[in-house]
Amino acid sequence: MKFLALKSRFKARHGERPLAWAQLSHQKVRLIVAMGGITFANVLIFMQLGFRSLFTEGATALPESIAGDLFLVNPSTRFIGARGFDRIRLYQAASVRGVANSTPLYIEDGVWAYSQENISFQARIYAFNPKQQVFRIPEVTQQAVKLNLPGSLLFDRLSRSSFGPIPQQFAEKGYATAFLNQRRLAVVGLFNMGNSFFIGEGNVIMSEANYRDLFGEEALKRVGVGILTLEPGADIAAVKAGIQATVPGVEVLTHAELIAKELKFQESTPAGPIFSFGAIMGFVIGVVVVYQVLYADISDHLSEYATLKAIGYSDLALLRVILQEALLLGILGFAPGWVTSFFMYGLLAHITRLELVMRLDVAVTVLILTLIMCVASAAIASNKLRSADPADVF
Amino acid sequence: MNPTPVIAIQNLTYSFGKGVLQKTVLADINLEVNRGEIVILMGPSGSGKTTLLTLIGALRSVQTGSLKVLDHELQGASKLKRIQVRSQIGFIFQTHNLLRCLTAWENVGMSLKLHQQIPPSERRERAITMLQAVGLGSQATDYPDHLSGGQKQRVAIARALVNHPPLILADEPTAALDRKTGRDVVDILQRLAKEQHCAILLVTHDNRILDIADRIVQMEDGHL
Incomplete structure (x- = not known):
């Protein structure tokens, strides 16, 4: 209801959809495929980061639970x-x-x-x-x-x-x-x-x-x-x-050093790098998907963009449209990605009995990664925009 | 009234390619178009009509000679300057070139968006008024795919004229239309141009629409 009210107010004031949204929503199938791709990339990143935290967290559970000023170990x-x-x-x-x-x-x-x-x-x-x-x-x-x-x-x-x-x-x-x-x-x-x-x-x-x-x-x-x-x-x-x-x-350690020593051991295991690598792969897949979508969008509408240039739009104004499209895609893809990952975490936690929880900081990290991913793709795809020559429209 | 012409061309020469492959498309062109005047540019294919039109439309850089459009010298003009000049010209293309994702009035609104002084809240009203003027008041919220060829070209005319530009450049606006719709389109164009006292430079092959012109200019092998 609130959304509808907001939407109608928006319509009453400007009545005009932003070009980026019009462009994206015009081809519903492509939009859904794009969202699916980003969702997939997001789930991949979420799972890898989740696994990584699973292996690296809890590492300091013991030293953090011990009270004292100095600690002696072998x-x-x-x-x-x-x-x-x-x-x-x-x-x-x-x-x-x-x-x-x-x-x-x-x-x-x-x-x-x-x-x-x-x-x-x-x-x-x-x-x-x-x-x-x-x-x-x-x-x-x-x-x-x-x-x-x-x-x-x-x-x-x-x-x-x-x-x-x-x-x-x-x-x-x-x-x-x-x-x-x-x-x-x-x-x-x-x-x-x-x-x-x-x-x-x-x-x-x-x-x-x-x-x-x-x-x-x-x-x-x-x-x-x-x-x-x-x-x-x-x-x-x-x-x-x-x-x-x-x-x-004996080795004498402060509390911080004791925690650091335990962490160092945990980090010597390959789990951290393996899952970080997985998360990077998810990121790369996301960049490729968003790039493909934006590139196809620009290619399909090249004459339209050239027309806009001809009637007086600057390259920068059109670049802004592409960036908006990318960010919109990122947000639209992140939401289902987060929801899917939330349930995947629950499912995997249930099956493996491991403590996989959706944490706010991980979610924020993935959201930021998603937006970076989309902006990066937009930056690459915008090269194509330059080939829209307004002199060709006649 | 502005006594200076909207287009003033002196000794304009333009060529494509370099070195031995250099081909001159425009040679020593001189032309003036006055405010409110409808000029039709005719000539066979490859005579340089379209190149001349893109030069006047500030879509290409001027090589040699002087080209003044709306009091702006385009010889040596910066990219930014050319974009500014373009926003003051109405363009009508051979094909309609509407944005398929936008409705008729939103397409017209894309021109209005270029002018910051028009408040966003007025865009819709202005766009719809303009569509009514071309006889498409009831199709304002239709997408281009749902409009006929003639209707699309009329939306394109509305887009070109909505800002009341002092100059319209049209490249074979009737080429993709049948006789009757083509006639309707140029009639609307002529009527609105006279109402707004706006000059039109129209390139065409179409002999049937020559009667709207105040002046006809023939072009052959880059010469007028």
Whole structure:
């Protein structure tokens, strides 16, 4: 209704359609084919960017969830938790001037099975002293006290669905059990953290004590990440330098550096470039489609454009018409492209159980890419416009 | 009234090609067309009529000689200047050359759009008034594909005349029409030109329409 009112007002004021729109809408079939082409290109770009974010996001879920000022890791570890270091080093670092508190985070892989009959999956186990603040996840902090129960753990809702319907069961019955390294454990709470695509499929959090029960006393000597809290007003850089000078065999990282290290590992995987390349292909297809449409439009109407030149239109005025056509096409093609991609994301997320969501920043990126694509095509196609010689119309 | 002629040509020479292939199409042309005068230019094919018309219409650059159209010297005129001159001339072509995607009145409106001083809100009214003047008031919202040949040519006349140009250039406007519709078209053209006191330079082969002319100019091998 609003649109109609606007349209009639537009008609009442000028009564005249812009030439670009008249030109485009005159040949309905061509318009639909063009929109289809742009929609196709858009869906392609959306899918590739979606896949890329799928593989590259979640990479920093773990480091972003850890609270602390400085972090100690094994210098040769490629990603967090791949290799541990000797707990003695953590004690040594704790004695460095400026460090207020130190606590270890243990990271291990365990074999998870929802029930004994089910196939098993690799779960990442994080263990810490529940009296300490290690995670900056409010749900974990609130439920930390429950972890003191023997054989208890917290379960990550964002684990793969193959880990079993733990969240549903927990919500319905108030408890759930599963097997970890063939020992029956109780799920006493849930939290949200998520995984990077390449490391782990699900997360659980437990206490140091339960971790020791599962992996033995020796396991507590190998720390995944040493977490240091500094005294108020301490200079992070100075403390970091102090630890580096006195404690051998560890790498000291700030929070930002810890995140950067994890990201660097993720980016060394080929997923990012592969899907970026796919997105570029979509862009190129879009340019070709829009170019073809505009070129055909100009060729078909060459005598008309020449006539317009003859009666006094400048090249620039006609170039503007072509640009308007391109932008109109871009917007008209983007809308169905976005809708299609939205449903494709939903469908793929349903099938693959991966977290594919239509995000605003991705949508805006694709819209801008689409408009650039259309303007680029218009710029190439406008060469043809120059061949419209007004002297030929007589 | 403007005492100076709308077209003043002195010693105009024009040739195509270069070097040994150079072919002179217009040689030493002198011509004046006064305000409100209808001049028919006749001559066999290849005599240079159309080339002369495109030069007067500022569609080609003048090579040698002087060509003044509406008080603008086109000898050495810039591209921008030529575009400005063109917007003050009404053009009628052999084929109608209407934009197929626009309705009759929108086609006429394309001429009005060139003149910024005409408010957009008036375009429709002006265009339809002009279409009524050529007898197409009820076809204003039809697309060219739904109009007959004669009707299309009348829309083209409306497009050429809607801005009240002091000069109309027409290239065989009746060539694609049968005898009767051709007659109707030139009658309308003549009537409106007299009403608006506008000069017409019309190129034609058509002997049947010579009576509308105030003056007939014969052209042969680039000479008048």
